[in-house]
Every structure is written in C-alpha cells, then in structure tokens.
Amino acid sequence: MKKITIIGAGIVGVATAAYLRREGHDVTIVDMRPPGEYTSFGNAGILSPGSCVPIAMPGILKKVPGYLADPMGPLKIRLSYFPQALPWLMRFVGSTSRSKVEYIADALISMLNQTFDAHAPLAQNANCSDIIRKSGYIVVYDTDQAYRNDALAWKLRRDRGVICNEIDAAGIERLVPALGRNYERGVHLPEQGYVINPERLTKTYARQFQQDGGTILQRKVLDIEIGPQGPRAINTDAGRLEVENLVLCAGVHSNEFSSKLGDSVPLEAERGYHVTFSDPSLELPMPVASAQNKFFITPMEMGMRIAGQTEFAGIEAEPDYSRADVLMKHMKRMFPNVREVDATRWMGRRPSMPDSMPVIGRATKFANTYYAFGHGHLGLVGSAPTGRIIADLVAGRQPNIDITPFRPDRF
Numbered sequence: 001m002k003k004i005t006i007i008g009a010g011i012v013g014v015a016t017a018a019y020l021r022r023e024g025h026d027v028t029i030v031d032m033r034p035p036g037e038y039t040s041f042g043n044a045g046i047l048s049p050g051s052c053v054p055i056a057m058p059g060i061l062k063k064v065p066g067y068l069a070d071p072m073g074p075l076k077i078r079l080s081y082f083p084q085a086l087p088w089l090m091r092f093v094g095s096t097s098r099s100k101v102e103y104i105a106d107a108l109i110s111m112l113n114q115t116f117d118a119h120a121p122l123a124q125n126a127n128c129s130d131i132i133r134k135s136g137y138i139v140v141y142d143t144d145q146a147y148r149n150d151a152l153a154w155k156l157r158r159d160r161g162v163i164c165n166e167i168d169a170a171g172i173e174r175l176v177p178a179l180g181r182n183y184e185r186g187v188h189l190p191e192q193g194y195v196i197n198p199e200r201l202t203k204t205y206a207r208q209f210q211q212d213g214g215t216i217l218q219r220k221v222l223d224i225e226i227g228p229q230g231p232r233a234i235n236t237d238a239g240r241l242e243v244e245n246l247v248l249c250a251g252v253h254s255n256e257f258s259s260k261l262g263d264s265v266p267l268e269a270e271r272g273y274h275v276t277f278s279d280p281s282l283e284l285p286m287p288v289a290s291a292q293n294k295f296f297i298t299p300m301e302m303g304m305r306i307a308g309q310t311e312f313a314g315i316e317a318e319p320d321y322s323r324a325d326v327l328m329k330h331m332k333r334m335f336p337n338v339r340e341v342d343a344t345r346w347m348g349r350r351p352s353m354p355d356s357m358p359v360i361g362r363a364t365k366f367a368n369t370y371y372a373f374g375h376g377h378l379g380l381v382g383s384a385p386t387g388r389i390i391a392d393l394v395a396g397r398q399p400n401i402d403i404t405p406f407r408p409d410r411f
Helices: 011-022 060-069 079-093 098-112 115-125 144-149 151-159 169-175 198-211 251-261 322-334 376-395
Strands: 003-007 026-031 075-077 137-141 165-168 185-189 193-195 215-218 221-227 230-236 239-242 245-248 268-277 288-290 295-300 303-312 344-352 359-362 369-373
Touching: 003 011, 011 026, 011 115, 011 198, 011 245, 011 369, 011 376, 026 198, 060 075, 075 079, 079 303, 098 151, 098 376, 115 198, 115 376, 137 144, 137 169, 144 185, 165 169, 169 185, 198 215, 221 251, 230 245, 245 251, 251 344, 251 369, 268 322, 288 322, 295 322, 303 322, 322 344, 344 376, 359 376, 369 376
Parallel strands: 003 026, 003 245, 026 215, 075 303, 137 288, 245 369
Antiparallel strands: 137 185, 165 185, 221 230, 230 239, 268 303, 268 344, 288 295, 295 303, 359 369
C-alpha cells in the first residue's frame, strides 16, 4: 500500500482516486472546492469513445477569421488576451499536419475506446450506473457541402473503427423528430453515449471513494515543497500536508504546479459556456451535435443542456455571458418551441493542450509524481481510462496502451 495525494477533485481526479483506492492505497484528494463543482460541473455530458479527432485539423487556420467575424460563431479571442494566447495558438496551428492528426487520432482512440469499460466498475461500485446512457448521438449539418467539408474528420474516425452512419434529412427526422427541419445531412454514431448529470456522477464517485476509506480535504493548495527525491509536502491554506506520492489533476491550474516540478507545459484555459433549460417542454432520445457551430444539446435529468463555444480570455477574466446567449439563439433555431423559463447560464474552463491530447504519466524528474491533466474537451470521456492508467503506473504495471504520446515533455 502506498500513500498518495491527489490535487484536484474534478472527474479526472476523482476517477483516478477511485481506481487507486480500489487497489488498497491510502488516497487523499485535496481541492479548494467540493468534488465536481468546477469545470466538471457544467460540461455537455458526452461519453464519446469516438472523439479521436483533434481540434487542430488541416485547414482550420483558414476558418478562424470566419469564426471570429461571425457573432453566432463558435470562437472568440478577447483582444487584450491575444498576446498571452499567441504561443499556445502557434503550437495549435503547428499540430495541424495530416501526419500529426493521424498520430493524435491513434493515441486518443487507444485511450477513449476504453471509456465504458473503465467507467463500469466505478459506476457499479457507486451504484450509479443509471447515470450513464449508451444511447448514441447524432451530428447534424446545415448542408450536404458542409458535411463533405468534414470528410477527413469522419475518415479518421471510421479508419479507427468508429461506427459512423451517414443519414439524410429523413433519417434525422426519424431519429430526432423534435429537431427543426434545417439540416440536409447528419451522422449517427450508435456506440457513443452520455451521462444525465456530470456533477452528480462526480459527486457519487467521490462519496463512494470516501465510503471505501478515501479522504477528501477541502483546502486550497498554495505551493509544493520539493525535496531531492521530489514533492515531500503541499502547503495549503489550512497548513502543511506531507506527501509520499503525488498525482496532479488540477485542471487549468496544473501547469502552475507542474512547472515547479520541472515540467512546464502549454496548458490553456479554453473557456466554454452552457445554458440549461430546466423545463424545455422538449424530449430528445439522444444528444444532438451541431458540427458547424461546435456545440452539443444533451437531455439531462435537470433539463436540456446546450454546451459549447470556445473563448480565450485566461483563467481569471469575468464570464462573457453573451457567449451563452449565442447558444440560446442556436437552441431556438434548432428547437423553435423550446421553453426558456428558468434557463440558467454557466461558464467553465477546459484545461486544453494545443494538440488535443492530455498529459498522462510520470513526471520527468521525480519518480513519486504523476500527471493526469490537460484533457480539454475530453475530461469526462477520458477520466476513467486515465485513472486506470495512473493506477497501473503506481503499481509498477505496464498500462494497456502506449502512453508515450501523452508525455509531459512532448513539446
């Protein structure tokens, strides 16, 4: 048995803690917030093993001016933040070659295709398997040409075994009758799924972790005390905690700590928004994604959620809820009769790497430190597979996939 401290109580940190505790380790999670109340609170809830296509694709640079000029578009960069974002954006563009996206897709599919298998024991142990739905989802396009423009993305998925069934307007109507008749082409992915409440999933895993003997401390981590062999304590707003083994799952704050450990990584707070309609007067049999506008609409137990958008403004900037208003307008276009009563808006910060791949593995300088962060849009789907990988590494076992692509010093 090893004593392990985890910084971060989001879904990645909690799933990792659960896997480590299952193997009998003495595990403590430390976070200033309760489990699941930061970025893991408000995501789109998608469990998509087929999400192996990186955000940085060939030709995306040509699309950026159009995204930025379109008030209804999926991207905004605050002008005052652009100089700080520029190094990350340059690395992002540098990841768009065909050979690079093939490499990234191979790495991501190897991890993500374990999603349902990796979540299953955690959900069964926590008696919350009902939160996870393997319903499939559909992706819709306004025009057939827009679908053809995405041919490479679909080829990347199909080449890696993801079932992607092309459907026409009639097929879309059969699968999602409530959807407005604005779409010429779609793709049905039957082996994908979602969770009906991302926050409840994280909190339920966390509660079971505690019942199984794990510890959760609500404290703000201020600094890491480093000795010759690596971290030996963390300093918090409630005092010093000794550390024997450290796992860093601190989301957008991870590089603040990893850089102290000798691993500075290009991590960016890619801000996203959601609107949740508590009484939408609308039923969906599965999530629906807009490929062109980069959002998902997901049926959840608390209502209907539309989530997406990308905003670069740093970690601390106040939310720009006009981005949520854009999502609301898209929702009304797709579902004209949706009820807006009691709709709530939210902003979260995705911990994103420029190549769309997380940082998973041992620190480059210290054997007692492990990284599990930077999942970007893939936090929920990648959380349980990541936890299983970290448990293997801590036990001295070889993970069941090659984690070399996720190494912290790849840039």
